[in-house]
Amino acid sequence: MGYTITEKIIMKNTGQVAIKPGDLTTVNVDRAMVHDIFIPFVVSKFNEMGFDKVWDPDKIVLVYDHLVPTSFIEDSRHHKIGDEFAAAHGIRAVHRADGICHQLMPELRYVVPGQIVFGTDSHTTTYGAVGALSTGIGYTEMAAIFGTGKLWIKVPSTIKFIINGELPKGVYAKDIILRILGDIGSDGAAYKAIEFAGATIENLSIASRMTLCNMAIEAGAKFGVVAPDAKTFAFSGGDKAAYQHLQSDADAVYERVVEYDGSTLKPVVACPSNVDNISDVTDLLGTRIDQGFLGSCTNGRIEDLEVAAKILKGRKVASFTKLIVTPASRSILAEAVKKGYIKTFIEAGAIIQPPACGLCCGRSGGIVSDGERVIATNNRNFLGRMGSPKSEIFLASPATVAAAVIEGRIVDPRNYLP
Amino acid sequence: MSSFTGKVWKLCDDIDTDIIIPTEFLAMKSVEDMKKHAFHPLRPELAALIQPGDIIVAGKNFGCGSSREQAPEILAALKVGCVIAKSYARIFYRNAFNNGLLLLENDQLYDLCNEGDELTVELEKGQVHLGERTFQVAAIPPDLLQMVQDGGLVATMRKLNKK
Numbered sequence: 083m084g085y086t087i088t089e090k091i092i093m094k095n096t097g098q099v100a101i102k103p104g105d106l107t108t109v110n111v112d113r114a115m116v117h118d119i120f121i122p123f124v125v126s127k128f129n130e131m132g133f134d135k136v137w138d139p140d141k142i143v144l145v146y147d148h149l150v151p152t153s154f155i156e157d158s159r160h161h162k163i164g165d166e167f168a169a170a171h172g173i174r175a176v177h178r179a180d181g182i183c184h185q186l187m188p189e190l191r192y193v194v195p196g197q198i199v200f201g202t203d204s205h206t207t208t209y210g211a212v213g214a215l216s217t218g219i220g221y222t223e224m225a226a227i228f229g230t231g232k233l234w235i236k237v238p239s240t241i242k243f244i245i246n247g248e249l250p251k252g253v254y255a256k257d258i259i260l261r262i263l264g265d266i267g268s269d270g271a272a273y274k275a276i277e278f279a280g281a282t283i284e285n286l287s288i289a290s291r292m293t294l295c296n297m298a299i300e301a302g303a304k305f306g307v308v309a310p311d312a313k314t315f316a317f318s319g320g321d322k323a324a325y326q327h328l329q330s331d332a333d334a335v336y337e338r339v340v341e342y343d344g345s346t347l348k349p350v351v352a353c354p355s356n357v358d359n360i361s362d363v364t365d366l367l368g369t370r371i372d373q374g375f376l377g378s379c380t381n382g383r384i385e386d387l388e389v390a391a392k393i394l395k396g397r398k399v400a401s402f403t404k405l406i407v408t409p410a411s412r413s414i415l416a417e418a419v420k421k422g423y424i425k426t427f428i429e430a431g432a433i434i435q436p437p438a439c440g441l442c443c444g445r446s447g448g449i450v451s452d453g454e455r456v457i458a459t460n461n462r463n464f465l466g467r468m469g470s471p472k473s474e475i476f477l478a479s480p481a482t483v484a485a486a487v488i489e490g491r492i493v494d495p496r497n498y499l500p
Numbered sequence: 501m502s503s504f505t506g507k508v509w510k511l512c513d514d515i516d517t518d519i520i521i522p523t524e525f526l527a528m529k530s531v532e533d534m535k536k537h538a539f540h541p542l543r544p545e546l547a548a549l550i551q552p553g554d555i556i557v558a559g560k561n562f563g564c565g566s567s568r569e570q571a572p573e574i575l576a577a578l579k580v581g582c583v584i585a586k587s588y589a590r591i592f593y594r595n596a597f598n599n600g601l602l603l604l605e606n607d608q609l610y611d612l613c614n615e616g617d618e619l620t621v622e623l624e625k626g627q628v629h630l631g632e633r634t635f636q637v638a639a640i641p642p643d644l645l646q647m648v649q650d651g652g653l654v655a656t657m658r659k660l661n662k663k
Contacts, residue, residue, distance in 0.1 A: 119526055123569065130654045132661035149527065156527055204567040204591055220569035220595035222653045229657070268514055269561040273590050302564060302589055356514060443523045464518040464565060466541030 084331025086240045087309050088275040091215050094327065095198050103239035103337070111141065111227050112197035112214075117183045118146040119443075120202040120221045121164040127225035137231035139172040143192050145183035146176075150438040153446040181411025181437040184208040184296065184379035187216075188288070189411060194318045195310040195325050200227060205379055205461060207298045211291035212318045213310030213328050215275075218299065238304045239337040240275040241266075242330075245282040247345035252496035254389070255290035256381055256459070256479035258282075259297040260350045261342070264360025272302030274337065277330065282344035283308055288317045289383040296380045297461050300357040349495055351457075352477035355465045363482055366492045371476075372454040374399070374487035375468075377408030377435070378442040381459035381480050384417050390484035391423035393498045394430040400490030405432040406448045408440035444468045457486045502623045506555040506581040509546065510615040511539075513559030517592065520563070520571040535574040552579035555619050559585065559610055562603075563592025572596040576652075582621060584628060584637070586610055597644050598653040604628065604637040 085093070089101055095109050116124050121144060128136075136142060144164050149157040161178065168176045177186055184205050187193045195213035200206065202224050209216035219233070227233055243262060263270075276298045283291070291308045298306025310318075310325045349363040376382070376390050387409060399405045407427050409415040415437050418424050427434060433448075441448040442460040449469040450456055456468055456475045463475035478486075481495040488498065518541070525537045538547040556575070562585035563571060572595045575583065582602040596603050604621070606628060613619070613630050620629040623645070628635045640648075647656050 119523075120569075127654055131657035133657075148523075154527065156529065160527065202567055202569075204565065206567075218567035218591050220567055220572075220591065220598060222569060222598040223594065226653060226657055229661075268564055269587060269589070272561065272587065302561065304590055444518075445523050445527075462516075462518070462565065464516045466522055467518050471541035 083335065084333035086275070086277060086330045086334040086336065087307055087328055088215060088238065088240055088277070088305055090327055091196055091198065092237060094196065101237050103237050105237045106234055107237060108232050108234045109198050111200055111231050111233060113141050113143060113192055113199040114224060114227050115143045115145060115183055115187055115199070115201035115206065116224055117148055117203055118150070118160045118164060119148045121160050121167070123221040124202065124224045124228065125163055125167050127222050128228050131225055131229060133229035136171045136173070136228045139174070142173045142228065143175040143187065144168055144173060144177070145186055146178050147182045148439045148443050148445060150179055151436060179436070181414070182379045182382065182439055185382070185410035185414070188212050188292065188318070189413065191318055194320050195314055196328050200224065200233060204299045205296050207303060207306045208292050208296040208379060210295035210298065210305055210307035211288055212314050213308065213325065215305050215307065217304050236273070238273055238275045240277050241271050242277045242279060242336045242339045243342065244280040244339060245278070245342045245344045246280045247282060247343045249282060249344050249347060252349050252481055252499055253347050254479045254481065255286055255293040257347055257350050259294050260352050260360050260477065261347055263297065263300055263352070263358045264350070266301055268300060268356055268358045269302045271298065274303055275305040275307060276301065276303045278306065278308045284311060287385060288313055289385050292383070293380055300461060349479060349482050351482065351492065352463055354474040354476065355463055357461070357463060357477065363478070363492060363494055367494065369492040370455060371403055371457050371486050371490055371492060373403065373448060373450060373456045374405040374483045375441045375448065375456060375458035375460065376405065376480055376483055377410065377440055378460035379410060380461040382408060382410030382414065384414050386459060386480040387414070387418045387423045390480045391426040392500055393481060393484040393495070394488070395426050397430060397488050399431040399487045403487050403490040404448070405430070405487040406435060406441055407432045408435040408447070409437045411437050441468055457483050457492065459483050503621065504553060504581050505618055505620045506553040507551065508555055508557050508613055508615055508617045508619055509550060510613065511556060511558040514561045514564055515558050516565035517563060517568050517571040518565055521568060521574055526568060526570055531570065531573050531577045534570055535577040538574050538578060547578065550578050550580065553581040555581050556583045557610055557613055558583065560587045562588050564589035567591045569595045569599065572599045572601045576601040584609055597647055600648050600652040602648050606635050606637050609635045
């Protein structure tokens with residue numbers, strides 16, 4: 083009997099020679115990430131538990147992103163506690179204003195193929211894009227990892243999505259994952275791993291694969307994973323030979339295999355206030371929009387800014403609409419400046435924000451009031467996530483967002499692409 | 501805690517962690533401050549009405565969304581007796597037990613109970629009683645139940661580090 087890539091990574095980690103879905107096993111943590119919101123909680127739980135040193139300071143990464151730049155007087159406390167804890171325990175990887183944790187972890191190669199990584203954030207599933215197993219946990223379990231370097235997990239079964247065929251113009255990774263969410267629902271992969279495969283996935287950039295794995299959690303998944311290939315090797319570096327085992331066996335056992343023809347997919351939108359409330363963009367034409375948000379760990383990368391800039395080049399954001407642009411990392415911002423995308427956004431009338439979580443987590447930069455509508459590239463449209471519970475959030479690809487803010491209403495992005 | 505009775509607060513499917521505790525309240529200094537804002541986007545009045553021992557009954561996928569552990573922690577701080585939902589999201593499920601919040605699963609009770617009803621939970625029997633009717637809940641592994649009774653993972657780790 084063969085194994086899935088998920089089972090193989092777990093077996094390599096634990097040294098087990100056979101496992102099956104449902105088995106409980108204790109894994110060795112290759113990397114642990116905590117972001118600023120949860121740092122004070124992890125630190126206090128760590129102390130309450132009676133630990134006096136961390137298991138390995140070189141395997142811990144602290145990222146300040148949710149509260150950067152600070153918006154309230156108390157926010158700095160989180161960063162101060164992080165700085166003090168890092169100094170006390172010799173943790174060198176502290177990113178104070180470099181971007182969003184889920185962008186930085188793969189970008190800076192803190193996570194590479196075959197690793198098992200935990201973070202105190204649900205979108206930690208993003209790193210499956212480079213062939214790692216990664217998922218979100220709470221701060222109490224993270225405190226236990228800081229002390230022990232270990233965590234028990236249940237071996238998940240896997241749902242495999244095989245997507246073949248060339249994506250039509252105006253259809254992107256975001257449309258693929260929203261379509262899947264609409265089909266399987268917000269608990270359609272609860273406790274399971276999602277494996278993305280097929281020619282369409284092979285043709286996607288690492289950035290687009292990050293978009294897919296980022297939103298695996300929106301179906302309740304424990305992991306989202308794409309088997310590493312030459313693109314992964316180029317992105318993550320390391321020893322190519324060591325990646326050879328990171329492929330699912332031909333006779334691996336899946337809970338379910340779902341196939342899509344990529345050439346039939348369309349631009350779609352997640353409507354308020356659930357990620358699985360999916361409509362074709364063509365069914366929403368004319369919906370008034372007060373604000374666009376281009377950013378987040380889902381779609382704040384250079385290819386996202388590029389497609390939006392192409393659409394906005396020589397055009398203006400509608401007078402009654404705002405566009406907020408928040409690159410996912412400092413290096414992405416620098417590249418977007420170099421390539422002229424930021425100039426295009428400024429000329430179009432956009433508001434440019436520093437690389438961080440920004441509006442996605444609803445704590446800063448563009449909070450909305452009763453009755454306002456936002457179209458956004460991030461991953462969640464939950465009730466009240468960007469401000470008033472009486473506001474509405476629509477989720478879509480960067481192209482769909484960029485086209486919508488030009489008209490101040492939802493339009494078909496295919497008509498705006500060069 | 502083997503047997504207890506509580507009043508029902510009934511919530512719908514897909515109660516996400518942004519509803520249980522919105523991000524704007526996450527950087528408050530204490531869970532005691534935060535718990536006043538439980539369920540704010542959906543029912544701002546609810547946190548003040550929940551009494552110790554009350555039971556939250558919900559539909560499928562309770563606790564979906566972010567990993568914020570304040571979500572189960574504030575429900576534990578409000579001294580919710582337990583949550584009984586059709587199903588739970590994975591991260592929330594782990595976080596709840598790690599914070600001493602008891603979660604029970606049953607897919608029939610939801611459609612048959614109303615807000616304000618009284619439920620009696622008998623953990624040893626794995627049963628929940630609503631008037632004359634009895635509902636079976638899935639068994640909780642003994643080590644998890646022990647962790648809930650100890651108050652969560654911190655207490656468990658403290659025991660370990662004292663040895």
